[in-house]
Amino acid sequence: MYKRLSAVLLLLLVLLLTGCNSDERILEKLGMVQTASYDLAENDRLKTVYSVPVIDPESSERRQLLKAVTDSLKEARVLLSKQIDLRLVSGQLRTVLFGLNLAKEGLGDHIDTLLRDPSIALGVQVAIVDGEAGELLSKSFKSNKDTGTFVNHLLEKESSSNIIPPTTLYAFTRDYHDDGIDPIVPIVKDQGDRAGISGIAFFQDGRFVMKIPSKDGIIFALLRGDIKQGELSINLGERNGRKVRVMFSSMLNKRKVSVQHLGDNRFKFIIADSIQGSVLEYTGHEDLSQSKKRHELERDVAEYIRGKAQEMVKKLQQNNVDSIGIGQYVRNSLTYKAWKSLDWSKVYPGVEVECRIKVTIKDYGKYM
Amino acid sequence: MDANPQSTPMLRHILEEFDQCADLIFRSFPEIRTDIVYFPSIVDQKLFTDEILAPFAQVQLDEVEQLFQQSQFTRVTESKTVIEGILAGSAAIFHEKDIYLLNIYGPKTRDVQQSETETIISGPHDAFVESAITNISLIRQRIKSSHLKIKEYSVGEITKTSVYVLYIKDIANMKYVEELEKRIKRIEIDAINDGGMLTQFLEDSPNSVFPQFLTTERPDVAVSKLAAGRIITLIDNSPTALAAPSAFFEFFSSPDDYYERWALGTALRLLRYLALLITISFTAFYVSVTTYHYEMIPEALLRTLAESRNRVPFPPVYEALLMETMIELLREAGARLPTKIGQTIGIVGGIVIGQAAVQAGLTSNVLIIAVASSAIASFVIPSYMMSASIRLVRFGIIILAGIWGNIGIAMGVTLIVTHISSLTSLGSSYLTPVAPMVLGDWKDVFIRAPFTFLTRRPSQSQSPNPLRQIKRK
Amino acid sequence: MMEKLSPFHVAVLVYMSQIGIVVFALPRQLADYFGTNGWLVLLPGLLVTSFNIYLITLVHRLGDGKSVFEIMERSIPKAVLYPVYLGLCSVWLIFGCMIGKKYVLLFQMIAFPTTNPMLFKMAVDVLLFLLIIKGIFTISKAATFFFWMTFWMYFLLFWFLPSFSWVRLTPFILQGGHDQVKGALELYTAYLGYELSILLFPYMDKSKKSLAAIYAGNAFLSLLYICLSLVCFGFFSFGQLKKLLFPLLDLLGYIQFPFIERLENMLYGFFLFLILMTVAMYWWGALEAMRRVIPKLKIPVLAFLLTVISYCISFIPKTLDQVNNWILYLGYAATGIAFGLPVLLIALLLLQGRRVSRV
Structure with missing residues (x-):
């Protein structure tokens, strides 16, 4: 008897199931926002540009752009969905670009709004545009018609090679909500014929504070943690009338940090980097096959990196952004109470930071 | 006269x-x-x-x-x-x-030939024929033991078909023999024509989609089942032998697993479970992703997938059902026609219709790949009965995927698992060795361990002599 | 021949009835209520549940593995017991029902924002009905099958190890939390489910191994919880973790494979298996209790009635918040049962033992 009952129930189930279709998201009927850019418009309004791929293989356009100026981030979506014959969805969002002016106002709220949407995951890339983000996104560069995708690939490639730290929504919110570290975001710039990464932006409390050029990115990466891959071009100045340049490649860094309490809420922070790498370019005339000469070069390189690093730390301290995460280590060396009573942003600029760099040349290429 | x-x-x-x-x-x-x-x-x-x-x-x-x-x-x-x-x-x-x-019985019979439905590459090629006496002789030739017992029954009011129950005394559990005997005696029907038909009178749940008795045409399989403590039922005038009790996972092993080196045998078994996964879920997953879960598509695939769907006028679920039905039609037509024409049908249908459907914009080429690979995967399953059951179940899953996406698939799987869990074969659990859990059996179910490790008979047969071989020291 | 549950199945059943909807929010709750390194709270959690299981095993030992209903009926008049049975039945039934409803609401949020959740609920209930009418042995077989089908998911945690950092865990132990008592009670629902093992007595082997299996199932669950929470505390920063309502979904959404990404959409379906088993076990418990009250009704009919009743009740709470509240209060009740029932039974058994020895 219950067999018949369950058969009826199953039938009922199937009948019920066929009834609902309002949540269908059929692939070709979707306008999938792949890149979104947000800028500050007049009167504190928000200028939004969405880049949606055009799927038709016969169309010459690879993407279409939707633009709106609204009061809030999600309002833009409501407005923009009226400009397109497809259903606008954000589940395929890959990159979010923020204009520099908006970043100066603060990104915290916007990022919160993005994350509230269940269709947006933590893996979305975040970048700042030096200038207007919408303008960069709207521009079609000759080599790459689809700027959004290009920027996305660029960021992915660069962050995998450690030249800039990986910055997804995950990393940004992680550091944003951590009391011992401040978030960073790469900066993308319109470089005439193409978009490129021009540096790293430093944030405090979700607000843009300062930036460094991209060539210093690797120094910052060395300060921030271990790296598995990286390249550094070093200018050792003139030696014996010859410009000495060293290209240090395949860098492998092990970072060790320690905190010393100097009393009276003063701390000393020691970063000890042990860097391995191979020399790909060397314009000096020393014979690198001699271990003595090689050690000399190692010391020179270490000294160069140390100088750069100290300089960068100083700059960060002057701007009161703790993107290296010194706060995390200081916090972990204190008791909970002591940390909570400490006003880290006041203490941080006064922290003595010492960088100790040790460089080892693994090999120097296949040519004498 | x-x-x-x-x-x-x-x-x-x-x-x-x-x-x-x-x-x-x-x-x-x-x-x-x-x-x-x-x-x-x-x-x-x-x-x-x-x-x-x-x-x-x-x-x-x-x-x-x-x-x-x-x-x-x-x-x-x-x-x-x-x-x-x-x-x-x-x-x-x-x-x-x-x-x-x-x-002086001596009817005309077909000679012993190769099996058409269960071909293997290496190993014995003879297969059962329609004469039960010949079939018994094929088994007797292989088991030279007085312990091989054969009981004869007559089934069918009119046909009076002979049904033989074969087991090895002291290896098979008499509980199962008695149960089977009881069921055979209970059959009341005028005519019985084939082993496949007989199964439906003997099985625990004849209404289930899944076969609970393993059917085979191969004497070597029958012998290995007997040696494992299972019972073989032969029926006169049919080349199909039934083995019971059987478990779901048994349908995924093939005799070659034992004839190849164990590493190869293991790889083949794993391949078959992968085939099961592909058959059940691949097309359904395509439907679910393109209908509901576009987020799951990686960026590199997005454009390919969306472009292929671009000109298709139907929702993915109809598209998928259309193509799946097409494949089933082709398969059925191929089976009905003589071998040579059957092959032509396969080629004509597969290539011409597939290609034309894509060009006409009726289906997306990604779907063709999905449907074709799940059809191929279903043929990897050695038991024809099981493969047919799974192909049928797949349609249900595709429909559910079209209705509720991934959660629909999960519900479909739940239904199947609930159903399979409640199945028994001669009163023993159909899901052995997963439930009841017998980890020791896994080495001969999910992988094919070297023979030195296969020392025990499967737990399902509850053999009074569970040891196959004395462990070598 | 009477079928028996082997120790492995007992362990799997206990584990499967424990792991449920709480796992989605667990790391956040730990961070929110207990502060830094909140995952450490899971260790005392394991101890408390183990103690409760000890009580349950004591019932088994004293009662010689008899059904708990028989023990109660031996010395308490039926008139008193019926309300108790009704109470047990309703708490377990509605608790299970609310877990199902919460799962449905969560899924709806992710993928089906406008579909009526009660449709999903109906589908889930039909599946549950089909499962529970087949009895505990089929439930246990299905549980084992589902267990192996979901087992591989735990290996996904390795994916987060490269981004894991001990520094984020901080050396502070349980600092910055609030309402610890409320949190502890709320968290305890994460462990609930093991108490149903008390109903399994007549169905399992009367060996020590079966009892050990209850501990094992619970320990496995705790280990899993600890691993998950530890990964969450080291992968997310503490402040971030407190903001994520369902950290597990965010974790799964972060995984990217070359052929597939946003795994939460798929794995959420796999969690159906886990949640289904939890609810099925609770409903099975409710069914067992109810069968004592109306022994004459056939099981499928009774199960059907219970399913319909619970389906009607699940109409009442509409939002996720309301469901959470229901689960919270029913969780208190279920926790009470988890401790109260074994204690009551032990008292009864001691009393009965004394009476027997006097005779």
Whole structure:
């Protein structure tokens, strides 16, 4: 008897199931926002540009752009969905670009709004545009018609090679909500014929504070943690009338940090980097096959990196952004109470930071 | 055919019974006062000559009694037994008032040939034929043991088909033999034509989609099942042997697993489970992703997938059902037609229709890949019955995926698992060795471990002698 | 021949009835209520549940593995017991029902924002009905199958190890939390489910191994919880973790494979298996209790009635918040049962033992 009952129930189930279709998201009927850019418009309004791929293989356009100026981030979506014959969805969002002016106002709220949407995951890339983000996104560069995708690939490639730290929504919110570290975001710039990464932006409390050029990115990466891959071009100045340049490649860094309490809420922070790498370019005339000469070069390189690093730390301290995460280590060396009573942003600029760099040349290429 | 005036009432009764059976032959040997009745159609002509014609020609009237004392002549009295004997290929011999049966059964049968449905690359190639006696001989040749027991039953009111239950004493659990016996005796039907038909009368849940008895056409499989403590049922006039009790996972092993090196055998088994996964879920997953879960598509695939869907006028679920039905049509047509035409149909259907459908914009080429690979994967499953069941179940999953996406698939899987969990085969769990959990059996179910490790018979057969081999030290 | 649950199945059943909807929010709750390194709270959690299981095993030992209903009926008049049975039945039934409803609401949020959740609920209930009418042995077989089908998911945690950092865990132990008592009670629902093992007595082997299996199932669950929470505390920063309502979904959404990404959409379906088993076990418990009250009704009919009743009740709470509240209060009740029932039974058994020895 219950067999018949369950058969009826199953039938009922199937009948019920066929009834609902309002949540269908059929692939070709979707306008999938792949890149979104947000800028500050007049009167504190928000200028939004969405880049949606055009799927038709016969169309010459690879993407279409939707633009709106609204009061809030999600309002833009409501407005923009009226400009397109497809259903606008954000589940395929890959990159979010923020204009520099908006970043100066603060990104915290916007990022919160993005994350509230269940269709947006933590893996979305975040970048700042030096200038207007919408303008960069709207521009079609000759080599790459689809700027959004290009920027996305660029960021992915660069962050995998450690030249800039990986910055997804995950990393940004992680550091944003951590009391011992401040978030960073790469900066993308319109470089005439193409978009490129021009540096790293430093944030405090979700607000843009300062930036460094991209060539210093690797120094910052060395300060921030271990790296598995990286390249550094070093200018050792003139030696014996010859410009000495060293290209240090395949860098492998092990970072060790320690905190010393100097009393009276003063701390000393020691970063000890042990860097391995191979020399790909060397314009000096020393014979690198001699271990003595090689050690000399190692010391020179270490000294160069140390100088750069100290300089960068100083700059960060002057701007009161703790993107290296010194706060995390200081916090972990204190008791909970002591940390909570400490006003880290006041203490941080006064922290003595010492960088100790040790460089080892693994090999120097296949040519004498 | 007129009855001999001197004949006994019994003979007359028999001849009346077989009235209008044109193939019946009635022969008299007046000099020895003997009559014989038999069906030449089911009798071995040579045996008939050697056992009856030759001795009857030589024998004198007074020696006849002595001749019938020989053991091949069975003396019977009941008319019912006589009729049954004649139908079973015996010659009925009427001498004076005595009746004797002499078994000279020898019907025309097909020669032992290769199996069409269960081909393997290396290993024995012979397969069962329609004659149960031949089939038993194929098994007897392989098991030279007095412990191989064979019980015979007759099923079918009209057909009186012989059903043989084979087991190895002291290895098979008698509990199962008795259960099977009980079920065979319970069958009430007029005609039974095939082992596949018989299964449906013997299974625990005949309404289930999944076969609970493993069917095979291969004597080597039957022997390995017997050695594992399972019971084989053979039915006359059918090349299909049934093995019971069987478990779901048993349907995914093939005899070659044991004939190859174990590493290869293991790889093949894993491949088959992968095939199961692909068959059940690949098309459904395509439907679910393109209908509901576009987020799951990686960026690199997004454009390919979306472009292929671009011109298709139907929602993915209809598209998928259309193509799946197409494939099933092709398969069925191929099976009905002679081999050579069948192959042509496959090529014409597969390439021409597939290509044209994509070009016409009726389906996306990604779907063609999905449908084709899940069809191919379904043929990897060695048991034809299981593969057909799974192909049927797949349609349900695709529909559910079209309705509720991934959660629909999960619900479909839940339904299947709930159903399979409640199935039994001869009263033992269909899901052994997963539930009840017997980790020791896994090495011969999910992988094929080297023979030194396969020391025990499967737990499902609950063998009184569970050890296959003494562990080598 | 009477089928028996082997120790492995007991362990799987206990584990499967424990792991449920709480796992989605667990790391956040730990961070929110208990502060830094909140995952450490799971260790005392394991101890408390183990103690409760000890009580349950004590019932088994004293009662010689008899059904708990028989023990109760031996010395308490039926008139008193019926309300108790009704109570047990309703708490377990509605608790299970709310877990199902919460799962449905969560899924709806992710993928089906406008579909009526009660449709999903109906589908889930039909599946549950089909499962529970087949009895505990089929439930246990299905549980084992589902267990292996979801087992591989735990290996996904390795994906987060490269981004894991001990520094984020901080050396502070349980600092910055609030309402610890409320949090502890709320968190305890994460462990609930093991108490149903008390109903399994007549169905399992009377060996020590079966009892050990209850501990094992619970320990496995705790280990899983600890691993998950530890990964969450080291992968997310503490402040971030407190903001994520369902950290597990965010974790799964972060995984990217070359052929597939946003795994939460798929794995959420796999969690159906886990949640289904939890609810099925609770409903099975409710069914067992109810069968004592109305022994004459056939099981499928009774199960059907219970399913319909619970389906009607699940109409009442509409939002996720309301469901959470229901689960919270029913969780208190279920926790009470988890401790109260074994204690009551032990008292009864001691009383009965004394009476027997006097005779």
